[in-house]
Structures are given as structure tokens and as C-alpha cells.
Amino acid sequence: MSKKIKERDERYEPKAKHLDAVICVAVLIMVVAVTTIALLWVNKNIIKNNEKDEVHLNETGHVSNESNYLETEESYKEPFVLDQEVAYKHAHFNNSWYNFSKYKAKCDKVDDSYFENVCFLGDSRTQGLLQFSGLPKWNGFFKVGTTAAAACYEREYTFGDGYYRNILETIEYADYDIFYVGYGTNDLGLGDADKFIQDLEVIIDKIKECHPGAIIYVENILPMGEAFSINHPTFSNENARIYNAKIYEMCNVYGDLIYLDIASTMRDDNGNARSAYISDGLHYNAEGYKVILNFIKGAVVEKKTM
Structure with a gap:
């Protein structure tokens, strides 16, 4: 080199x-x-x-939002059963809530005979459902214009024995294991969602006291017609959504109540009652009540066997 x-x-x-x-x-x-x-x-x-x-x-099995709620579903089910129930729930329950550690969806619609052993409590909308939906046999205690608070002291309910009782006394004598509770529409007029929940809890607690183990469905507040909602601000659909959020929260806190989201079935794309189903803006027509009944038939749960 x-x-x-x-x-x-x-x-x-x-x-x-x-x-x-x-x-x-x-x-x-x-x-x-x-x-x-x-x-x-x-x-x-x-x-x-x-x-x-x-x-x-979580020992109660309840959570406060839908995404966490779906996680809770997974903890109580085998994969196939979970998939079947979750699919059915999303198809037939809207945004209803129930505790997956305590209940399971029937995953099938019940027939009219189911309502022979069920008790409805509520106001004029409950009355409309029972009287105009086509049910051949039903059991219910309702009063036009009542609120959750008023129902506790108004002696308007009877078993046909000549005695009139308030709703709390009526619950003592009502021999049922399944209750549908439908208050809130008239409570909107009072403008205090928290007070409404307190009054509703009095009724819920009475059912639980007199009928331990009863399955209790708490219905959310159905939407009003568009014009009615605009012309009656305290009864607006916006206020109804606020009250419904409180009902949902209450059901979660109890942990063994079923929050029944009927309202989503009856809303149009703007959040108002579907015009084909509403009559005077506040109450529904016969066709509307049939739709409500059909939803209830498909959104039924039963207790899990431990």
C-alpha cells in the first residue's frame, strides 16, 4: 500500500x-x-x-351511566346469554335501566294475561293506557290531575268496598307482586324535580314495605305535543327530560327498581310527542296507548335465580 x-x-x-x-x-x-x-x-x-x-x-350492581352499565352486564352473564339479552334489551327496552345482578329480560313479549296480576299507579295518562289500549283485564289506581304528593293524601281510591283511601293506604291492600308507577306529568307544573323525587320515593318505599320483593317499574314522563310544550313552559319537553334524568338517577340509587323508558318510543326527531299518537297535546289517543302497551309488553324482566 x-x-x-x-x-x-x-x-x-x-x-x-x-x-x-x-x-x-x-x-x-x-x-x-x-x-x-x-x-x-x-x-x-x-x-x-x-x-x-x-x-x-360494585355490591349493588348499579351504575350511573349507560356505558358503565353495559360493562356491568358483562359481569353477570355467560357470553351467549349476555349477547342474547343485550341484543334484546337494545331492541326492545330503549334506554330503560335494570340491575343485571338482580333481573334478566324475558327476551319475549308477554300476552294480555300478564296484566291480570299487575297493578298500575298513576294519573290520567295511566288511566288512558288502561282504558283505551285494548287490555281486556287490568288493575290500577289513578286520578286525573294528581301528583305524587297529592296521591298520598287524596282519598280517591277504592276496591269497591265503599271505602276511599289515599294511595299509600291503597298499596297496603293491593295484593300484587308487580307494580308500574307512573307519576310526574302533573308534577312538572310544580317546577321542583327534587321535591317530585322525594314524593315519589314515599310511594316507592310504601310498596317495598308492604310488598317485599315486588318488582317495581318506574315509568318516565312521556313527551308533550310540540305546541303544548311551547305554550306551557313548565310542562315543556325540556323540563320532562330533566325530571326523567332524576327518575333514572333514583332507580340507580335504589338499585332494584326498573327505569322504564317509554318516552323514547313516543318522541319524534325533535323530541316532541309523535303527532299521530297525541290528542290534546298532553294526553295520547287510543293508537298512542296501544303503542305504549306494546312497548311495555316487550320490556319485561324477571328475577334472577341465585
């Missing part, structure tokens, strides 16, 4: 070694970065799974 070539090789050798060192450092940095990202991803999923486990292990 000539002296000139040797000098040139010696001159470039340090640069080559420096380049190799830079490449090694770059590779090392990339490895550290990828490892860090992987560890962060694993940690995130561990935290997520832990949070899910906390929901699953």
Missing part, C-alpha cells in the same frame, strides 16, 4: 468510527422509545381493566 493511500485511510478511519457510534446511539434511543410506549400502553390497559373490575364488583 502506498504511503498516500495509507495516510488517506488513517484520515477517514476516525470519521467512520464516529458514524458507527452515532448509529448505535440512534438505535438505542429508538429501542428505549418503543419500550416506553409499550409499557405505557400496558399500564393504561391495566388501569382500564382495574376500573372495569371496580364496576363489576
Whole structure:
């Protein structure tokens, strides 16, 4: 090798070694970065799974929103049963809520005979449902214009024995294991959602006291017609949604009530009552009550056997 070539090789050798060192450092940095990202991803999923486990292990089985609620479903079902029930619920229950640790959907519509052993409590909308939906036999105690509070002291309910009782006294004598509670429409006029819930809880507690183990459905407030909602601000559909959120929350707190979302079936795209089903803006027509009854028939639960 000539002296000139040797000098040139010696001159470039340090640069080559420096380049190799830079490449090694770059590779090392990339490895550290990828490892860090992987560890962060694993940690995130561990935290997520832990949070899910906390929901699953909640002793009451109830949670406050629909997404967590679906996670709760998974903790109580075998995969096939879960898929079947969840699919049925989403198809037939709207945004209804029930505790998956205590109840399961029947996953089939009941027939008219189901209502022979069911008791309805409520106002004029309950009256309309029972009298105009076509049910051949029903049991119910209702009063036009009543509120949850008024029902507790108005002596308007009788078993045909000549005595008139308030709704609390009536509940004592009502021999049923399934109750549908439908108050709230007239309570909108009082403008106090929290007070309404307190009054409603008095009725709920009485049912639970007199009929331990009864299945209690709490109906949400049905929408009003568009014009009625606009012309009567306290009875607006916006207020009804506020009250319904309170009813939903109450059912979650109790943990063993069924929040029955009938309202979603009766709303149009603007949140008002569907015009084909409403009569005077507040009450529904016969066709509307038939639709309501059909929804109720498909949204039935039964107790789980432990």
C-alpha cells in the first residue's frame, strides 16, 4: 500500500468510527422509545381493566351511566346469554335501566294475561293506557290531575268496598307482586324535580314495605305535543327530560327498581310527542296507548335465580 493511500485511510478511519457510534446511539434511543410506549400502553390497559373490575364488583350492581352499565352486564352473564339479552334489551327496552345482578329480560313479549296480576299507579295518562289500549283485564289506581304528593293524601281510591283511601293506604291492600308507577306529568307544573323525587320515593318505599320483593317499574314522563310544550313552559319537553334524568338517577340509587323508558318510543326527531299518537297535546289517543302497551309488553324482566 502506498504511503498516500495509507495516510488517506488513517484520515477517514476516525470519521467512520464516529458514524458507527452515532448509529448505535440512534438505535438505542429508538429501542428505549418503543419500550416506553409499550409499557405505557400496558399500564393504561391495566388501569382500564382495574376500573372495569371496580364496576363489576360494585355490591349493588348499579351504575350511573349507560356505558358503565353495559360493562356491568358483562359481569353477570355467560357470553351467549349476555349477547342474547343485550341484543334484546337494545331492541326492545330503549334506554330503560335494570340491575343485571338482580333481573334478566324475558327476551319475549308477554300476552294480555300478564296484566291480570299487575297493578298500575298513576294519573290520567295511566288511566288512558288502561282504558283505551285494548287490555281486556287490568288493575290500577289513578286520578286525573294528581301528583305524587297529592296521591298520598287524596282519598280517591277504592276496591269497591265503599271505602276511599289515599294511595299509600291503597298499596297496603293491593295484593300484587308487580307494580308500574307512573307519576310526574302533573308534577312538572310544580317546577321542583327534587321535591317530585322525594314524593315519589314515599310511594316507592310504601310498596317495598308492604310488598317485599315486588318488582317495581318506574315509568318516565312521556313527551308533550310540540305546541303544548311551547305554550306551557313548565310542562315543556325540556323540563320532562330533566325530571326523567332524576327518575333514572333514583332507580340507580335504589338499585332494584326498573327505569322504564317509554318516552323514547313516543318522541319524534325533535323530541316532541309523535303527532299521530297525541290528542290534546298532553294526553295520547287510543293508537298512542296501544303503542305504549306494546312497548311495555316487550320490556319485561324477571328475577334472577341465585
